[in-house]
Amino acid sequence: MEFIDYYKVLGLTKNATEADIKKAYRKLARKYHPDLNPNDAEAEKKFKEINEANEVLGNPENRKKYDQYGKDWKHAEEFEKARQSQRQQRSSQQGSQFQGNFNEGDFSDFFENMFGGGGRSYRSRQVKFRGEDYNAELHLDLMDVYTAHKRTLTVNDKNIRITIPAGVENGQTIKIKGHGGPGMGGGPNGDLYLTFVINNSTRFKRDKADLYLDKEIDLYTAVLGGEITLETISGKVKLNVKPGTQNDAKVKLKGKGFPVYKKEGQHGDLYVTYKVKIPESLTTEQKELFTKLAKL
């Protein structure tokens, strides 16, 4: 556990006034507040540090203790014992209070060691009525979202069974109502925001519900036309290649793409790009025939 210089966190010196602390906290909070920096883990971490520094320096009692024992926090234990017995007396008189916005894990070990859990009376104004929202990522393969299926997830040691809709997109977030943190004072639970990270290891490229595939065909089929077998995402199909098909020519196979999200039974299209393969090592006979062709 390392000593934390709370003055440095707020960009202040030890002789800062209460007004300086308040001003510095507000300035930094505006910069790093999680509401203003959604999905930014670095900003959230920074905000917690700022908040912790304000918790200590913004409270005259905590600040005094920090200034007195800060750098030598290990010796604060005796001080803390005396303080705890005072606090126990107080809490038995006052009854239990709501906690603030932050959980135990939101404070550093240094803070917990020095101030315990009782130093956070500051935020008691902000009682959480509704539970905290949780954010989680679910990693799936593309084929996992080709059909809707049920899956059991473990969120904070609780198993929840959800239906993953077919056609969900990479990076898409869905809200699962009531599976966030528990509400307080009879309030509703928070929600779980689940972001899908979809790994595509198939031969298909995907754009929403449309799929794209490169298909190699030989020169003779491209020139003369013919029938080929194509492996789509839903199985094999036979495809007629027109005579005189050019390299990079595209054909659309209607309804052979990916399921359309939340539209049961609807599928996107499959776009096949023909890649004409030019023979590389010709036999003498083939070479002669190509030469003959060229002279015709």
Add this chain to the structure above:
Amino acid sequence: MTKEYLISITQFCTHHQVEITFINTLKDYGLIELIDENDDYFVHQDQLPRLEKIMRLHHDMDINLEGIEVIIRLLQQVEEMHNEVTSLKNRLRLYE
């Protein structure tokens, strides 16, 4: 609208220790919608995250309601842009 999803403003204000006038001001600014049922005001459960966010912006950062209005609008734009970036990133994979 099902009543179980409605939260009484009086109850909300008691829990959060805020004045009802503050909630009414938010309504006047068009920042939240209140539901009037038999002269009792309620907020829908879906509006709670927004309402709590507004309160945090106001109390934690001392931002006035005009500022909050701008922030909420900009955050919505950020979210829309974030969704667009995700969609464009997915499309970009076609060319990789």
